Every structure is written in C-alpha cells, then in structure tokens.
Amino acid sequence: MTTIEPDPTLSAQDAPEFAPAQFVRWFREVAPYVHDFRGKTFVVAFGGELVSDGALNALIQDLSLLSALGVKLVLVHGSRPQVNEQLKLKGYQTQFGRGTEPTSAEALECAKEAAGEIRLDIEASFSQGLPNTPMSHAQIRVISGNFVTARPVGVIDGLDYKHAGAVRKMDIDAIKNSINQGSIVLLSPLGFSPTGEAFNLAMEDLATSAAIALRAEKLIFLTQDRTVLDTDGTVDTELAREDADRILASGTLDEDTSSFLTHASRAVKRGVARAHLVPYTLDGSILLEIFTHDGVGTMVVEDTLDDLRPASVDDVGAIVQLIEPLEADGTLVPRGRSVIERDVEKFTVLEHDGVIYGCVAIIPYPNDHMAEMACLIVQPEWQGAGEGEILLRHAEGRARAIGARRLFVLTTRTSHWFIKRGFVQGGVADLPKERQAHYNRSRNSLIFIKRL
Template sequence: MSSAAFNPAFVPWFRAVAPYIHMHRGKTFVVGVEGEAIAAGKLGGIVTDLALIQSMGVRIVLVHGFRPQLTEQLAAKGHEAQFSHGMRVTDPLALDCAQEAAGQLRYEIEAAFSQGLPNTPMAGATVRVISGNFITARPVGIIDGVDFRHTGLVRKVDVAGITRSLDAGALVLLSPFGFSPTGEAFNLTMEEVATRVATSLQADKLIFLTQKPGVAIRPEEPVSEGNPVDTEIPLAEARRIVARLPRPETPLDTGYYLSRCITACEHGVERSHILPFAVDGALLLEIYVHDGIGTMVVDEKLESLREATADDVAGILRLIEPFEQDGTLVKRSRTEIERDIGNYSIVEHDGVIFACAALYPYPEAKTGEMAAVTVSPQSQGQGDGDKLLRRIEQRAREIGLGSIFVLTTRAMHWFIKRGFRQVPPDWLPEARIRKYNWDRKSQVLVKQL
C-alpha cells in the first residue's frame, strides 16, 4: 500500500499530541461529571475517553453526580425537591431516593467500563473500577432555621485507601455519599466531593464536565460567538470574577464551578478545568490539545514565562526553525543559541516552548536589542508576545538600559502598536551597525523605557 493511502494529517497530529502524553503519564486527575451528562446520553463517550486517558498512564478518580436522577425519583414518588442556601434538603425519603439513584448510576458506569466489543474504542481495554466508603461525612446541620437533615459535607477523605487503589491500576469511582463514624449516611454534592478529593490527593488536575461551556470573557454575560470562553484564567483574576458576581445558587451560575476551581488551586491542585460535556471528546481536547476547549484556572505560581536554561536549547531551535526557513528570522546556529541562552526568555505551556525572545544589551549606548522574537502559530493571539515584551522590558530596566530596539521585516505594525517608533538604521549602536545586513533591509524600531 502506498503512503498516499494514509491520512497525511495523522503523523504531524500525533507528534503534536505526544508531548502531552509523556507529560501526563503518572499524573492524577479527579474528574467530576454532572448527572445531567449521563441523563443526556453522554456516558458512553465519556467512559471511552477516560479509558483511553487511563491507558496512557493517567491515574483517574471519577466522581459522578445524580442531581436530575434524584429529582426524577422524587417526582415519581410525588415528593417535591426542597432547596435552601443553594443546597438540597435531604429528608428520609430524599435520602432513600438518592441512594437508589446513586446505586443505579454506579452500576451503569461500571457496566460502561466493562465494554470490550471488537472494533470499538474499548476493545482490549481492561479498566478495573473500585468504589468504596472513602468519604467520611458530617451533617450540614441547621442554617437560618432550616434543618438540612441528611445533607452533609465532607469531613475526611481516605487518601491512603484511594492511593492504594490507584497504585493497583484501578480507576476509583466515587458517588457523592459519605458516612459518619456512627454509620449514618449523608447526601453530598459531586462538586464538593471532587474538590475535596482533588485537594486531599494533591491531584494534578481537577476537571468538571458540566452543562456550562466554561467561563466567558465577559463572565456576567452568556457564552456566545461575540463573548467566547476564556480558555485560561489566573487564580487572582478568578477571585476577582467571583467577587463581583452574585452568590451562585445553581450549577448554571458562572461562579458555581469557578469557585470550586479557585478552592482547588488555593489548596495545591495545579490546574482546574470547566468543560462542556455536550462536546464529544471534550476531555481529550482539553488534555491533549494546546488550545483546549473549556476554561482552565491556574495558580500564578505556575507562570509559564521564565528565563531559558541550557535544557531549552532544543525546544527553542524547534520553535524558530520554520520562521528561519521562511525568512522571518535570521538563522541562528545551535552554537549561537547555546552561547547566548542566558539572554533568552521563553513562554512554556505544559513543558512545551511556545514563544521566545532574547535581549542583547549594548550598555555603552544604554539600549538593548530584542531579538529572535517568536510565537508559535498554535498560540498566536493569546498574549504570549505581550508577555515576552513585558519581560524583556523588565530585564532591560534591571540592567539600566533606557530603551530597547528591534529589527524586523514583517512585524512592524505589531511593535508600533506597542509603543515602538521607526528610526533609520544609523540610529543603531556602533557595534550593531557593523552587523547590520543592508541587503535584508530590516526596519529598525525603538521603544523608550
């Protein structure tokens, strides 16, 4: 069979995904799935994707909700659901219905993980699912005169028990139930269980699959074509958003999941995500594709902007090579980059370098050149260039420079919009004029600091 018969997009796609496969191997993800996702018929696709993710070495704890299933059980018994302070009031009948709904869903999920028909994504998969009494709970009690009865909160997570199960290669499945030391059962929320488990395990990711597609750029308004999802929100900004929103009462409120993501990040979970279960493959798109599909909340301590080290030389070469080939950048050898690596700053996302720039100072002229400015096509438009510019300006000020300059043949307007002005080449420091390529006719732009 000739190579032309194969999908030509597969090889570059697989190579682009490979760094994320390596990066996530051995990591722990806690995934919270709304009961609405199961009611919408999305269980099969979610289970298939989780099995695939686990097969690539990720340790998974799955927490399922059962909000619509419980409401349906109560309606079938002619009992109206009761809520207060954004929580369900769980009387004895509601507790019975909750146990019935949770048990039925748990069996459905276990059955879905047991599929293995030939010619399906689950063929050959062996996913062992372990459930158990890993959650100790306490009652919510009485708030403003409302007795929440069997509604509870997480008191303790059996970290050792869950860890042993994960170490054995199992997927841990948790229902939002907990038990007191006296054996009393309490109805919990999927969101609280998932958040507490993630923080107790110090999981690498907390992921919610929800009805909401994520948090919009303007969070007070619904997500739309003109108000798309904000793909990455720093923790400090997430706090500001929640502070100006009304108190969330339902999972459809913007702050409902965002506040859980904040809590997780504040307690050591590196990244928290809000994904739409309506999108087939949302988990795969968020975990293995750079742009993702939902909203990720990330602690600023994990800032991806840093100074380069010798270990980054190969990544920088890969990044700039296409731009050297098309003439955007002047070609630099590995030896040059290794020699000058201390001049480089990079933007790194999940272990992959997506942007770089270097500062070459000319102290005698109180200026410095911002060179090798490169942003990967995959992350252009996401602010990486602005991050690098700010870092180069900061580095220049720290060493007492009064200005920075760039030489460019194609990005003049980008720099002018950011405060640069064009000057003739003879403005350059004498040492730089000697290296100026008059045939290339690069434009010289300067910014005062």
C-alpha cells in the same frame, strides 16, 4: 487550533492523501502531554445531567484511553436530575438545585437509589469490550466503596439540613492504593459517618475535597457548556485564580458557572495544579482540553502574582544582568543599559526574596493592533518550574489589555518553545510597518505570531 472534521461518508480507501500525514502530525503533537501526565492523578467530576443527556458512553471511552496512557483516575459523579425525577415519581414536592440543600429521609432514599443506578451504569460502560470499538481489549477495574467519611451539615441560621452532609475526611491511602494498581476509583455523592449514617453530598464539594486531598494534577468538571467567556463571547481558556475570584465577586456569572468556578478556585488555592471547566456537549472535549495547547474549556491556575510586578528604574541593573549572558552568546540583540532604562516601564520582573530571576517586555504597536514580546528570560537555575509560562501568560494578558490582537516574538534559538505554546511562524511582511523598518536582516531572526 483549527480542527478539520473527517468526512463520515468517506471510506479509508477514499480518504484524502494528506490524512495519514495529518494523523502522524497530530499524534506527535500530543506526545509531550502523554509524557507529562503519565502517572499523574486526575479527578474527573460530572453531574447526573451528563448521564441523562446520553454522553456517558463517549466519556467512558475517552477515560479508558486516558487510563491506557497511564493517567490515574478518580471519578466523581452527581445525580441531581435523577434524584429529582425519583422525588417527582414518588409524589414529593422537593426538588434539588445547585449546592448543599436540606435532605429529608425520603430524599436521602431517592439519592441512594439514583447513586446506585448511575454507579451500575458507569461500571457497565467500563466493562465494554466489543471488537473494533475503543473499549476493545480494555480491562479496567472500577473500585467504589466507603472511601468518604461525612459529617452532618447541621443547623445553619435556624435551618436544619437533616441528612445533607459535608466531607469530614477521605481514606486517601486506600484510594491511592487502588489507582496505583491501575484501577479507577469511583466516588458517589454519598458519605458515611462513624455511626453508620448516610449523608447526601454535593458532587462539586466531594470532587474538590478529593482533588485537594490527593494533591491531584487536575480537577476537571464536565459541565453543560458552563465555561467562562471573554467580552467578545469566546471561551476564556485560562484564568489566574485571582482573576477567577475577581469575576466571581462581580456577580456576572450564572449560578451553575459560578458554583463550578468557585470550587475550581478553591482547589487551585489549596494546591491542585490545574482546575478545568469543560463542556461535555462537545464530543471528545476532555481529550481536546488535555492534549491541545489552548483546550476547549476554562482552566484556572494559581499564578504566582506575588512574585510578578512592574519593573522600576531600581531594577535596571538586575535586568541587565539577566540579559547580558544572552547578548554575549548571540541569543539576544545587544541593547545596552541606556535602552533598558528608557524602556523600563515596558518590563515586568519575577522577584522572590528580593532576587529578580526573570523578566519580559511588551512593546505595543497600537496602529497595527499588535504587540511584541521581548526579553523573556528566566535564570537557568529557576528554569523548568513553570516561570516561563507565568511570564508568557502575563505578557499575553498585558497585550490584550492594551488592545493587541496578535502577539509576536523574534527568536534565533527558542522557536520550538514558542511553537509548543501556540505561536505560528510568520515573515517580515507580517510585522508592523514600524517594526519592519528596524528588522535586523543580518541576524535573520525567526518571527512567530500568536492570535490573542
């Protein structure tokens, strides 16, 4: 999505005439997301680097907006650079890296101090209320406390982790009660045992455990530009969990990105709907990730690949049954069984318990670096649960794999569905030459194109 930055030198009176219309269009475009996410729980996690880089205030303003829109928020903060600074000031050589590391008694005291300072900074930021600022009239309660019961990591391979801990359980009822009353719950990277001991926790593990226990809609890690990149250097905006695991197994990621992606994959595998790696260095990145279709970070989803497979000749009858009702009402061009049999290798089907309930076809046009998506169908009784999205993501992946740079679709009745998912209307002249020759002008199908 193209972003047009406002000119800071222009006053409201000097703004271009198109600005109000542009604002209205953008505002209307985010409305479906507002409806979808109202009442949903987001776990937002960030390290102490965000605080030391001066990005906390902007984040709090964006989180305040999410809260005002009805999103239930649980925040999890880290404190690694602050703890390392405390250790350095006190003359200790220990420095913490990514993940779980042995924590001495001295390091635990530094962790307590750092967590207390950051918690107070966050509470102070949420308490802002100056007129003519994003926080004006925002009365947000931040609740923190002993929500997390921890256990010691113990001794692993002969190494005593001392005061380093792991999450044993969380007081989910208390957290839900707080967020259901409109408060924001803040979790610091410390947990407590039934005997009253404190343990140092890894922020990533704490956030992932919270998201899983709450069955959160989203787990969002705000990182220092730690996203997953495609081969061309652009951000890979969406990964199926199995693809994320494959990338992790390849060992090509840096330590930080690997850690975040590992926890994102674990969260999605355990029931979290979406997990995101979002760069906090981009102003408003959390809003862009949530309220725009493509986002600005990497999103991990649990693609139901077990139900998704290439079609075979044995599936022709089931595909014909899916297509026939739409051919009868004019939604699809009549193809006939012989055409389906001829092109069956271009189809992918969704199957569950032996029942084929969805399909899609990809037709390549290699000379133009384009591919056509055809026959994207989900049985009516299966619609509304994301199966169409699964087929679309799969089609985009197949098109990329065969070298297509653009994916196009012809439709007469579902234009809004494709527009919402990043397709832009084109014309017959935008089609591959071979496809232009077979365009049925009597149907006057609309053409939508998406860059891959």
